Amino acid sequence: MFERYGFHGVSVNQIVNECGTSKGGFYHHFASKDELLFVIHDYFISYALTKAQEAIDSNQLPTEKMQKIITSFLKVFDLYKPHISVFYQESIYLKPQYVKAIKEKRQSYKQIIFAVIKEGIQTGEFRPELPVEITGMSILGMVNWSYKWYKKDGDKSIEEIADIYVDLILNSLLTDQAKQEWRFKDYFLKNN
Amino acid sequence: MFERYGFHGVSVNQIVNECGTSKGGFYHHFASKDELLFVIHDYFISYALTKAQEAIDSNQLPTEKMQKIITSFLKVFDLYKPHISVFYQESIYLKPQYVKAIKEKRQSYKQIIFAVIKEGIQTGEFRPELPVEITGMSILGMVNWSYKWYKKDGDKSIEEIADIYVDLILNSLLTDQAKQEWRFKDYFLKNN
DNA sequence: CAGGACAGACCAACCAGTCGGTTTAAGCCT
DNA sequence: AGGCTTAAACCGACTGGTTGGTCTGTCCTG
Structure with a gap:
């Protein structure tokens, strides 16, 4: 077996070749390959976090907040697909300091989603029998996975x-009563 | 920077050390590292496919088929979490022949889910306004992602x-009418 | 002429895979 | 039962090649 296919993600040599630059140039701007990957991740996660934070800081109903979060979350894949693809190929063995920083931002995002679900249950919009964590993780998974096929x-x-x-998501979350309220009708697909 | 952290997934050396065997032994049983990864993937994907196939071959309502598929899908993470973790770390740069075989099995699974959704829409259980592919991918994503936190x-x-x-999922899929039918009540969480 | 931006040869570490040799164990003959 | 044969199981030093990262030096701009 002689064939090789470029084993382990993208090498620094590949990166600098395709950018038309050099190893020296690269390491002049980044301390390590890990740092580049961190910067790439930070670029799109910061966008998602900012948008989600805007949503929960607004004076809106949990339903509207959830709609804004999902929409901006998906928008990330549209804007930053290349960033995200690189990151998912490479992310596994970063140095601990970078893993820590990344996990913290992802944790914040998770907490925002949990908070909206909790609030929605408190206001009576969302079904009280739903467990906040599992429901939140199902939403995160459902949306996150779409980078694989979008x-x-x-x-x-x-x-x-x-x-x-x-x-x-709203069909899963809302109570029967809330679904019938006029103010939420715009969030559902038209029944053709 | 001298520190290294074991960059690219798990090396063959690590595998044989932790198994208490040797390079020679390893390559006596597997043609390549790629083949090992393929075998690992095939182990759990075959279980999932078999269970899903059993579900759609049964004479049941789409709702019941969907319930069986989701339940067995999640069971895979319980049974084969280690296999799945290894695979998701390593899968990116397999030789084309292995990638092809893996994609075919994953495609089959996807098609089973699409088929159940289509059938459910035809029988009137599931909402006709739902687009089959996107809905199916959202279910796949939601369940698949749980290997990351379970x-x-x-x-x-x-x-x-x-x-x-x-x-x-059923709250998203079922029509208002179907949700009120007595025979589906067991699929919903109790409203405490 | 000073200092940041960049270039690319170079290095040690590490990788998947090879190969000649050794151990193990089962089958067979007497 | 005990020796003989044979092939599969297993070992680990070794190889060719790639990797992330370094270093010395050059170029460019103020």
């Missing part, structure tokens, strides 16, 4: 996908 | 998590 030139735009996800 | 000794058992996921 294509910019696919059948559906990111906004259309977001509308579908919001419909699916 | 712990055997966590708060909730895999069966409890499955019950919650089935509730969430």
Whole structure:
């Protein structure tokens, strides 16, 4: 077996070749390959966190907050697909300091989602029998996974996908009573 | 910077050391590291596929089929968590022949889920306004992602998590009419 | 002419895979 | 039962090649 296929993610040599630069240039700007990966991750996670924070800081109903979070979450995949793909290929064996920093930001995002679900249950919009953590993780998983299949030139735009996800999620979360309220009707897909 | 942390997944040396065997022994049983990874993946994906196939071959309502698929899907994470973890760390740069074989099995699984959703829409159990592919991918993502956080000794058992996921998914899928039918009541969480 | 930006040869570490040799154990003959 | 044969199981030093990172030096700009 002689064939090799480029084993372990993207090497620094590949990066500098495709950028038309050099090893020296690269290490002049980044302390290590780990740092580059961290910066790439920070770029898109910061966008997601900012948008989610904006949503929960607003004076809106939990349903509306959830809609805004899901929509901006999916938007991240549209804006930063390349960043995210690099990161998911490489992320496993970063130095502990970088892993820590990344985990903290992801933890914050998770907590925002949990907080909205809790608030929605308190206001009576969301079903009280739902366990906050598992429900939150299911939402995170459902949306996060879409980076694996979403294509910019696919059948559906990111906004259309977001509308579908919001419909699916709110159908799971809202109480029967809340679903019948007029103010929420715009969040559901039209029954053709 | 001298420190190294074992960069790219698990090396063959690490594997044979921890197994108390040797390079020679390893390559006596496997043609390549790729083949080992393929065998590991095939082990758990075959279980999932078999269970899902059993579900759709049964003479049951789409709702019941979906419940069986989700439950067995989650069970895979309980049974094969180590296999799955190894695979997700390593999978990116397999030789094309292995990638092809793996993608085919994953494609089959996807098609089974799509088929159940289609059938459910045809029988009137599931909401006709839902797009089959996106809905299917959202279910796949939601369940698949749980390998990242599920712990055997966590708060909730895999069966409890499955019950919650089935509730969430069926609340998204079922029509208002179907939800009120007596025969589906057991699939929903109790309203305490 | 000073200092940041960049180039690329170079290095030690590490990787998947090889190969000649050794151990183990089962089958067979007497 | 005990020796003989044979092949599979297993070992680990070794190889060719790639990796992340370093270092010396050059270029460019103020």
